[in-house]
Amino acid sequence: TGLVTLDTGFVNTASTQSSITYIDGDEGILRYRGYPIEQLAEASTFLEVAYLLIYGELPDAQRLTDFTAAIDRHRELDEGVKQLLATAPAGAHPMAVLQAAISALAAFHLDTLDPRDAEQRGQASIILLAKVPAIVAAVARHAAGEPVLDPDPSSDYVVDFLRMTFGQDDVDPDVVKAMDMLLILHADHEQNCSTSTVRMVGSAHASIYASVSAGVGALSGPLHGGANEAVLEMLADIQSSGGDASDFMTKVKNKEDGVRLMGFGHRVYKNYDPRAAIVKKAAHDVLDKLGKQDEMLDIAMGLEEIALQDEYFISRKLYPNVDFYTGLIYKAMGFPTTMFTPLFSLGRLPGWIAQFAEMITDPATKIGRPRQVYTGATERDYVAVAER
């Protein structure tokens, strides 16, 4: 069927048209539905941004109230989902448990599985937005060996998520504000690896639960969402070996054992990731407000300073990405390192949902089915095992 073009990693191939998120990687610009990320991070809330991404416009007060109420009605977890979460063995990575629980939602909401039915799809989207905070919090509690707390649907979405996670009723307003802002920053990022996965799975008309859980799987990888966890491990390693970053940077530049400066570089941004600029400032503010000085912040800034003046990084246009400073804020808030990528998942959820809806309602959508360039053996005859 004609010639195919090889584009490993889809470096030059657009998989879709989209009207959700705009990135100008050379200028370091990110907009959701036209709104600059800086304005949304400063002034909006996570649920408002979720509405914007999914429905295309900022909600008026009534629409926001209705949207929030619809979510609140579904915030409780099914007993079976709670039991499933409880079966995770100690030491399981929270991303593995989160992925399983999201996939399992399909087994508990049988009348929301047809993604082509707008009503079912809308309901499934609300169910996901409503239940994932409780699932993430339950995963965190299990991992910490603490009892799981039920949601309080009368309480604010982000406040309640923090209460369920940390088991404290008096949630610090500065922590709430920072959490809300970080969720906004992660809410969408056009056709990244996990979002493309969600679209690919959905293009086969699989349920939105199956598609989003596949997205969680993609996000768990250290080159994608897992980078936020990897950054903190990297900073901890540098700290425990005396805090000198230059040895580590030499390894990175020599590409020893494939070591990379985690939290640096991006397929699209060839300039400072605008989210990283916001997070860097917030890291200082939050650590100050919480009175938690962290030597790792100095190490991170030291690494950035070296990198931005070093020919290796300059010539490859490698700048800090969103994951470089987020972990330091999560740590100051009290999240263990393995919870960083589940937090990214919660943030990315509206983007996955919006992109799924755009994919399934676009008449131009076809099942995702890339071609290949075959490099294997030419035809040869089968040989019985005794004769091999």
Ligand code: CMC
């Ligand atoms: N440290 C050292 N060298 C790097 C890095 C890095 N973090 N990132 C890219 N390079 C080098 C790479 O070795 C290559 O060098 P050369 O031209 O000599 O072969 C060049 O820069 C281009 O890299 P690439 O791997 O072809 O670029 P890509 O677009 O395929 O990969 C990336 C993008 C984000 C996977 C990569 O930059 C990376 O691995 N970064 C570290 C992991 C990370 O922080 N990921 C988070 C991404 S942002 C948000 C998210 O998705 O979670």
